[in-house]
Amino acid sequence: MSTTIEIKVPxxxxxxxxxxxxxxxxxxxxxxxxxxxxxxxTDKASMDVPSSAAGTVQQVHIKVGDKVNEGSLIIxxxxxxxxxxxxxxxxxxxxxxxAPVVEEVKAVDVVAPKSAAPxxxxxxxxxxxETKGKAHASPxxxxxxxxxxVDISQISQGNGRKGRILKDDVKxxxxxxxxxxxxxxxGAALPKIAVPDFAVFxxxxxxxxxxxxxxxxxHMTSVWLNLPMVTYHDDADITEMEAFRVSxxxxxxxxxxxxxxxxxxxxxSAAMQQFPRFNSSLSSDGQSLIFKKYLNIGIAVDTPxxxxxxxxxxxxxxxxxxxxxxxxxxxxxxxxxxxxxxxMQGGCMSISSLGGxxxxxxTPIVNAPEVAILGVTKSTMQPVWNGSEFVPRLILPLDLTYxxxxxxxxxxxxxxxxxxxxxxxxxxxxx
Numbered sequence: 001m002s003t004t005i006e007i008k009v010p011x012x013x014x015x016x017x018x019x020x021x022x023x024x025x026x027x028x029x030x031x032x033x034x035x036x037x038x039x040x041x042t043d044k045a046s047m048d049v050p051s052s053a054a055g056t057v058q059q060v061h062i063k064v065g066d067k068v069n070e071g072s073l074i075i076x077x078x079x080x081x082x083x084x085x086x087x088x089x090x091x092x093x094x095x096x097x098x099a100p101v102v103e104e105v106k107a108v109d110v111v112a113p114k115s116a117a118p119x120x121x122x123x124x125x126x127x128x129x130e131t132k133g134k135a136h137a138s139p140x141x142x143x144x145x146x147x148x149x150v151d152i153s154q155i156s157q158g159n160g161r162k163g164r165i166l167k168d169d170v171k172x173x174x175x176x177x178x179x180x181x182x183x184x185x186x187g188a189a190l191p192k193i194a195v196p197d198f199a200v201f202x203x204x205x206x207x208x209x210x211x212x213x214x215x216x217x218x219h220m221t222s223v224w225l226n227l228p229m230v231t232y233h234d235d236a237d238i239t240e241m242e243a244f245r246v247s248x249x250x251x252x253x254x255x256x257x258x259x260x261x262x263x264x265x266x267x268x269s270a271a272m273q274q275f276p277r278f279n280s281s282l283s284s285d286g287q288s289l290i291f292k293k294y295l296n297i298g299i300a301v302d303t304p305x306x307x308x309x310x311x312x313x314x315x316x317x318x319x320x321x322x323x324x325x326x327x328x329x330x331x332x333x334x335x336x337x338x339x340x341x342x343x344m345q346g347g348c349m350s351i352s353s354l355g356g357x358x359x360x361x362x363t364p365i366v367n368a369p370e371v372a373i374l375g376v377t378k379s380t381m382q383p384v385w386n387g388s389e390f391v392p393r394l395i396l397p398l399d400l401t402y403x404x405x406x407x408x409x410x411x412x413x414x415x416x417x418x419x420x421x422x423x424x425x426x427x428x429x430x431x
Contacts, residue, residue: 002078007052009072012040017067022136024162025075029057036162037074038062041139055079137165145170212306223368228404231363231375232412236420238263238379239394244426248320256324260379260396261353265297265323266429267422268374269315272349275415277407279348281369289406298347298367299327301334308334309367311347351376355396364401371406374419375399396423 012018022039025031036048055077062074137145137152144167145152155173158165198204209217223229241263248258272279272295280289295316298309310330312323333339352364353376364375377397383390398419402412422428 002055002080004058004076004078005053005055006076007037007074009040009049009068009070009074010052011070012047012049016069018069020062020064020066020068023060023062023064025057025060027057027060031055031057031077039136040068049074051077053077053079136163141165141167141170148174150174210305212303212308216307219368220365223365227366227368229366229401230404230409230412231399231401232409232416233361233397233399234416234420236396236398236423237384237393238396238423241423241426242379242394256321256328258320258324259327260355261299261351261376262320262323262327263423263426264351264353264374264376265299265312265315265327266320267419267426268297268349268351269295270422270429271415271418273316274418275411277411278372278402278415280371280406282371282403282406286405292348294346294348296346296348298344298350298370299330300350300352301331303335303337305337308339308344309347309350310334310339310343311345313346349373355379359397361397361399364399366401366403368403372400372402372415375401 018040020038021041024036024038031037031051031054033052033054034050037051038049040047040049056079058076058078060075062068062072136158142152148170150170150173152165152170155165155169157163158169160166160169238260242260245258245260245263248254276291277289279295280291282288283290294314296311296313297315298311300307300309310333312318312326312330315323318326330339330343333343347367347370349370350364350367350373352373354362355376355378357378359377361377362375364373366373375398377399379394379396381392382395384393384395398416400412400416400419407415
């Protein structure tokens with residue numbers, strides 16, 4: 001004769017609504033007494049719930065992600081009369097003692113000593129269906145992974161008991177990412193932001209993002225997640241530069257307009273020649289730097305369809321007049337949506353200028369695989385002490401963001417000082 005019995009969640013201490021993080025069995029499995037049925041996890045510990053009977057699983061009543069409490073039904077099991085009763089309790093326990101307590105396991109990783117016999121490999125995660133793709137790790141390991149920015153679900157198999165992911169597995173994943181260039185895109189390592197139904201609050205209008213918006217967003221997210229970026233803020237005195245610019249534009253027979261951006265482009269080019277690491281890119285394996293013998297600069301242009309970055313080429317060998325003509329042509333093509341892929345390739349460093357709008361400072365994101373970007377905001381007249389009195393000077397805020405894997409803080413500061421030096425007196429660009 002056979003009997004069907006129910007196995008429920010035992011006394012798990014004074015905790016409620018505990019999450020099921022793994023289901024180790026499925027319908028039809030033959031199980032033994034003390035075999036792990038499910039794994040529960042709180043914010044402090046994880047615990048395995050063992051079977052109190054042996055037999056054949058008739059139905060699984062719990063799935064990964066469920067919240068359970070003491071007494072929640074886990075499975076129904078078909079057992080023979082000989083084994084229909086739960087495992088006996090210790091002789092010293094009173095007859096009325098409740099089901100054995102599953103003690104809370106502190107968040108530590110237990111690794112078998114080297115002399116221990118090798119573990120039997122865990123069953124594939126796809127066996128139970130519900131556990132496929134679910135990372136099996138303790139809260140401490142999950143916290144460790146989050147601190148390193150690792151999406152733990154990307155680690156398919158751990159080296160702990162039953163495939164549990166250990167801290168060493170997370171470290172190995174990070175090491176592989178650094179040496180092999182694993183790229184996280186689209187915010188895959190971050191929890192998604194919940195978006196409510198805004199229509200319940202009032203009228204809305206939903207419009208699709210442009211292709212440029214979507215591609216820019218994906219690229220910027222990838223850069224933000226993969227590059228350790230630092231932004232250095234400083235001010236440049238451009239009083240003499242502005243006076244020279246005004247004088248150029250006041251001359252007769254001038255067929256181009258000289259803007260402050262042109263002088264910034266030339267000054268940036270000079271600083272990049274002085275500091276070649278700013279004109280380099282990190283190799284895909286992260287083991288070497290690629291130094292470029294050409295010098296092209298991308299200029300971020302605001303268009304009705306989104307931000308694009310056309311590239312001005314061979315900056316050191318072009319005059320201000322040539323650059324003015326090229327910048328005007330590329331900007332017009334950008335706003336008309338007529339830029340080609342070639343127009344936006346080959347940049348060595350980029351400039352993002354908000355000077356025509358305003359602002360005091362911002363943090364531009366590096367346009368990888370470039371290693372740095374220069375941000376520019378609106379210049380203002382400010383009183384500056386010259387040693388004996390305050391005098392009005394035109395001050396330009398500058399924001400330099402760089403890839404800290406390639407450029408350290410000291411070199412970033414020296415680069416900014418060089419850039420300010422060239423901007424303070426444009427005659428130095430002729431030397």
